[in-house]
Amino acid sequence: MENFQYDFLNVLPELTVLGMAMFILLVDLFIKPQNRFVIYGLAQFTLFAAALFTFQTHTLGVSYAFNDMFVDDSLGDVLKLMTYLGTSIMLVYTRQYQKQRNMFRGEYYAMVLFSMLGMMVMISGQNMLSIYMGLELLSLCLYSLVAFDRDNPRASEAAMKYFVLGALASGMLLYGMSMVYGMTGSLNITEIAAEISNIGLHNPVLIMGLVFVVAGLAFKFGAVPFQMWVPDVYQGSPTSITLLIGSVPKFAAFAITIRLLAQGLYPLAADWQDMLLIMALLSIIIGNLSAIAQTNLKRMLAYSTISHIGFLLFGLMSANLNGFASSMFYISAYVLMTLAGFGMILLLSRKGFEADKLDDLKGLNQRSPWAAFLMLITMFSMAGIPPTIGFYAKFTVLQAAWQAGFTWPVVLAVLMAVIGAFYYLRIVKLMYFDEPLALDPISAPVDMQFVLSINALALLLIGLLPQTLMNLCGLSIVTSLQ
Amino acid sequence: MNLFHQHILSFAIWLPILAGVIVLLLGNDQNLQRTRWVALVGAIVSFLVTVPLYTKFQLPIGTFQFQESTTWIPAFNIHYHLGADGFSVPLILLTSFTTVIVVIAAWEVITKSVAQYMAAFLIMSGLMIGVFSALDAILYYVFWEAMLIPMFLVIGIWGGPNRVYATIKFFLYTLLGSLLMLVAFIYLYHQTGSFALTDYYALPITMSAQIWIFVAFFMAFAVKIPMWPVHTWLPDAHVEAPTGGSVVLAAIALKLGGYSFLRFAMPIAPDAAHYFANTMVTLSLIAIVYIALVALVQKDMKKLIAYSSISHMGFVTLGFFMFSQLGLEGAVVQMISHGFISSAMFLCVGVLYDRMHSRQIADYGGVVNTMPIFAAFAVLFAMANSGLPGTSGFVGEFMVILAAVKFNFWVAFLAATTLIFGAAYTLWMTKRVFYGAVANAHVAELTDINRREFLILATLALLVIGFGVYPEPITAMLQATSAEFLTHMQTSKLPILSSAPAASI
Numbered sequence: 001m002e003n004f005q006y007d008f009l010n011v012l013p014e015l016t017v018l019g020m021a022m023f024i025l026l027v028d029l030f031i032k033p034q035n036r037f038v039i040y041g042l043a044q045f046t047l048f049a050a051a052l053f054t055f056q057t058h059t060l061g062v063s064y065a066f067n068d069m070f071v072d073d074s075l076g077d078v079l080k081l082m083t084y085l086g087t088s089i090m091l092v093y094t095r096q097y098q099k100q101r102n103m104f105r106g107e108y109y110a111m112v113l114f115s116m117l118g119m120m121v122m123i124s125g126q127n128m129l130s131i132y133m134g135l136e137l138l139s140l141c142l143y144s145l146v147a148f149d150r151d152n153p154r155a156s157e158a159a160m161k162y163f164v165l166g167a168l169a170s171g172m173l174l175y176g177m178s179m180v181y182g183m184t185g186s187l188n189i190t191e192i193a194a195e196i197s198n199i200g201l202h203n204p205v206l207i208m209g210l211v212f213v214v215a216g217l218a219f220k221f222g223a224v225p226f227q228m229w230v231p232d233v234y235q236g237s238p239t240s241i242t243l244l245i246g247s248v249p250k251f252a253a254f255a256i257t258i259r260l261l262a263q264g265l266y267p268l269a270a271d272w273q274d275m276l277l278i279m280a281l282l283s284i285i286i287g288n289l290s291a292i293a294q295t296n297l298k299r300m301l302a303y304s305t306i307s308h309i310g311f312l313l314f315g316l317m318s319a320n321l322n323g324f325a326s327s328m329f330y331i332s333a334y335v336l337m338t339l340a341g342f343g344m345i346l347l348l349s350r351k352g353f354e355a356d357k358l359d360d361l362k363g364l365n366q367r368s369p370w371a372a373f374l375m376l377i378t379m380f381s382m383a384g385i386p387p388t389i390g391f392y393a394k395f396t397v398l399q400a401a402w403q404a405g406f407t408w409p410v411v412l413a414v415l416m417a418v419i420g421a422f423y424y425l426r427i428v429k430l431m432y433f434d435e436p437l438a439l440d441p442i443s444a445p446v447d448m449q450f451v452l453s454i455n456a457l458a459l460l461l462i463g464l465l466p467q468t469l470m471n472l473c474g475l476s477i478v479t480s481l482q
Numbered sequence: 483m484n485l486f487h488q489h490i491l492s493f494a495i496w497l498p499i500l501a502g503v504i505v506l507l508l509g510n511d512q513n514l515q516r517t518r519w520v521a522l523v524g525a526i527v528s529f530l531v532t533v534p535l536y537t538k539f540q541l542p543i544g545t546f547q548f549q550e551s552t553t554w555i556p557a558f559n560i561h562y563h564l565g566a567d568g569f570s571v572p573l574i575l576l577t578s579f580t581t582v583i584v585v586i587a588a589w590e591v592i593t594k595s596v597a598q599y600m601a602a603f604l605i606m607s608g609l610m611i612g613v614f615s616a617l618d619a620i621l622y623y624v625f626w627e628a629m630l631i632p633m634f635l636v637i638g639i640w641g642g643p644n645r646v647y648a649t650i651k652f653f654l655y656t657l658l659g660s661l662l663m664l665v666a667f668i669y670l671y672h673q674t675g676s677f678a679l680t681d682y683y684a685l686p687i688t689m690s691a692q693i694w695i696f697v698a699f700f701m702a703f704a705v706k707i708p709m710w711p712v713h714t715w716l717p718d719a720h721v722e723a724p725t726g727g728s729v730v731l732a733a734i735a736l737k738l739g740g741y742s743f744l745r746f747a748m749p750i751a752p753d754a755a756h757y758f759a760n761t762m763v764t765l766s767l768i769a770i771v772y773i774a775l776v777a778l779v780q781k782d783m784k785k786l787i788a789y790s791s792i793s794h795m796g797f798v799t800l801g802f803f804m805f806s807q808l809g810l811e812g813a814v815v816q817m818i819s820h821g822f823i824s825s826a827m828f829l830c831v832g833v834l835y836d837r838m839h840s841r842q843i844a845d846y847g848g849v850v851n852t853m854p855i856f857a858a859f860a861v862l863f864a865m866a867n868s869g870l871p872g873t874s875g876f877v878g879e880f881m882v883i884l885a886a887v888k889f890n891f892w893v894a895f896l897a898a899t900t901l902i903f904g905a906a907y908t909l910w911m912t913k914r915v916f917y918g919a920v921a922n923a924h925v926a927e928l929t930d931i932n933r934r935e936f937l938i939l940a941t942l943a944l945l946v947i948g949f950g951v952y953p954e955p956i957t958a959m960l961q962a963t964s965a966e967f968l969t970h971m972q973t974s975k976l977p978i979l980s981s982a983p984a985a986s987i
Contacts, residue, residue: 386624414661470557
């Protein structure tokens with residue numbers, strides 16, 4: 001019984017989110033539409049409370065709960081805190097957008113919280129089953145959120161594509177897991193690692209399992225050659241949902257990659273390093289080259305995401321603590337940049353007008369120098385130009401990959417970064433060098449403008465002083481993977 | 483005051499950047515006059531802050547002075563480490579001085595987004611001083627790359643008709659080179675566990691690694707200088723940039739490349755530098771002779787001066803790679819002198835362009851009749867550009883040619899032809915623009931320079947003649963540093979296993 005209490009203490013944040021999500025669904029039934037801001041407040045409060053509990057129960061040690069299904073370690077806590085922060089920012093950005101499109105409903109907030117619960121379970125999954133459960137909870141919420149604007153045919157199409165391909169990927173992941181289970185006789189991450197050392201590295205079934213697991217993970221990240229869904233879903237979804245899909249779930253995807261590859265299947269590192277290398281290079285090349293041809297900002301950012309994932313894989317494929325820590329830094333930087341980038345699209349959107357064409361950014365400097373400046377920082381950060389966080393992100397993963405001996409891939413990635421710089425520069429060109437198409441002033445809630453400013457300025461400030469975030473990532477990786 | 487004396491370089495870097503931010507925050511297009519004055523005060527204060535670097539400079543010391551160092555990113559052993567020696571101090575002063583000139587030159591000329599324009603130049607000035615004084619590779623890299631952002635905007639927002647093409651070309655060209663340099667830094671980091679420049683100087687490196695490092699640095703710096711054949715971005719950028727942009731590009735941005743050869747490529751990979759010396763000398767000669775011929779046929783004044791810049795920068799690289807004290811000092815003097823002369827030339831074109839909105843030589847003729855004072859200045863600068871004795875343009879070129887005679891007579895011979903070609907393209911342009919009868923009605927309506935333009939051109943003229951007659955202030959600073967540099971360059975950095983002396987490779 002004592003143990004049971006202890007188990008519940010470990011999942012306190014998850015329980016909070018679960019309870020509040022259901023509570024929000026209930027409250028929504030009894031609340032008048034004009035009072036719906038209460039729901040919004042409740043959702044933000046949930047994030048705050050979860051953060052508080054996560055922070056309070058944080059220790060530097062590693063503890064397991066529910067018969068080792070669930071792990072509570074620094075990596076999980078830090079990633080969860082980042083997830084709350086990202087989700088909270090995302091809720092601020094999307095409030096007005098949802099209102100203007102008649103999507104400001106209780107289900108939206110409940111769904112976001114449920115999807116976040118899925119992410120939290122993934123982040124803390126210590127067993128293949130709990131990881132899979134979290135992943136499915138997240139995915140199902142995202143499928144339905146994409147279709148949330150149900151009268152929009154593009155969104156429905158995107159949801160359908162996302163669902164079919166996502167289900168396929170989940171199937172592959174599950175298939176891979178079953179093979180690993182078949183060979184090792186366990187679903188527990190730690191036991192798998194121990195068992196693989198016993199049965200030897202050159203077991204064909206195990207390698208097949210690994211291939212399927214990697215394929216499933218790559219799909220969730222959107223790495224080439226499993227990237228097909230990314231542009232369509234990014235473009236077709238309402239921008240608020242694109243913001244959600246593009247940002248925080250990447251933390252969870254990163255976490256399960258660490259759990260599965262860096263912990264469970266680590267003895268097979270030599271095998272998955274090669275797979276990641278191929279996917280990393282292809283992602284960077286195809287992502288960057290395709291992004292050049294886009295005219296839709298959301299679609300362009302989708303391809304840019306693919307290339308960012310390629311860089312992220314550079315850190316992971318180093319297969320050492322340095323590499324994992326740098327890819328964690330990269331994913332944090334990436335989420336911050338994505339939030340700012342899509343946040344800007346939401347800022348420029350109005351009722352009946354999606355600012356998702358590249359041309360909608362024309363002459364932004366004349367309409368609002370401040371907004372243009374924030375977008376400028378974001379774009380240079382995505383391009384990896386110092387003194388922004390994006391530079392350190394690229395720098396850390398590249399030095400890790402270099403250390404692991406990937407000399408030529410690093411050089412190739414660097415050359416592709418020049419191509420990447422081109423389409424980010426084009427955005428700057430549109431904002432600063434071109435004449436505006438319309439001179440409408442930008443109207444957005446004060447809190448959104450404020451948070452967006454902080455968000456974009458953070459890209460610059462963390463770029464000037466990256467030490468704290470680097471330490472945080474390094475420390476959580478080191479304490480959790482020992 | 484004590485705080486200031488311990489952190490002169492930090493003040494030199496951050497004051498202009500702070501001034502730029504203040505200008506951005508205060509400035510709007512309703513109150514232009516205030517914006518301009520704030521920018522001017524910021525630029526002048528930033529210049530005054532750099533003056534102690536000259537007055538307090540210890541001439542006998544050949545290593546870094548004014549050093550300051552604190553930990554910046556301990557995770558990668560990166561330090562905020564600044565310092566200056568005889569190579570960097572003159573360039574830092576040149577940078578802060580040029581910024582004042584640029585702010586004054588833009589006074590009435592720029593009417594669109596004045597605050598952003600002024601701020602861009604102030605911030606750029608701080609970043610370039612950062613490049614000249616950073617002694618940590620990542621700190622240096624951050625300044626080096628960050629400087630691209632304001633320059634990109636300056637050309638793109640206030641530039642000519644083809645500005646977008648020019649500015650994107652400029653950015654991507656430079657970025658490509660710089661990223662390869664970053665790879666070299668990553669390699670060196672994993673060898674030494676640090677980004678400190680002094681650690682890199684002491685690190686023994688095998689010949690093949692040195693060659694790769696040198697090539698990576700070469701890609702970054704040769705583009706910036708620019709050396710033939712990677713010079714093609716420069717004429718485009720110069721032609722499309724506003725006058726201030728051209729001035730900063732020619733006077734300072736090109737020197738970033740030259741300076742970085744001295745600071746990074748050569749001392750980190752000295753054996754590779756010797757190995758590539760003949761190639762570099764050849765490339766320099768091609769730049770000097772071939773680009774001078776290209777300049778001869780230009781129809782656009784700015785393009786002509788841009789090509790002349792490439793040709794003059796050829797002297798700089800030539801001076802570096804002869805590994806003699808005279809050549810080295812001549813090259814640095816040439817960088818400083820070219821900073822004054824090329825800014826003056828671009829400002830002269832700017833004066834004409836503001837009145838006629840044309841840069842074509844064919845649109846002018848007989849300007850001397852309507853603008854006599856201006857013509858006097860312009861002819862003086864043209865003479866300086868073609869290397870007339872008594873102007874600063876002569877000193878550097880002459881020193882490099884003298885050094886070249888000792889190195890190899892034919893190299894000296896080819897380099898000396900520039901005195902003919904340089905005179906040819908510059909004076910021919912002067913003749914077509916300024917002399918002869920008044921060419922057309924527009925020229926007849928020209929008004930002579932006003933007090934502001936007179937002030938700028940007169941200051942530059944004084945400097946050009948002053949350093950031409952008495953270059954001692956610059957050369958005195960260089961002596962100890964260049965002696966130190968050459969001693970370092972003569973010591974092979976190959977690991978002890980190899981017994982081949984550096985010079986014979």
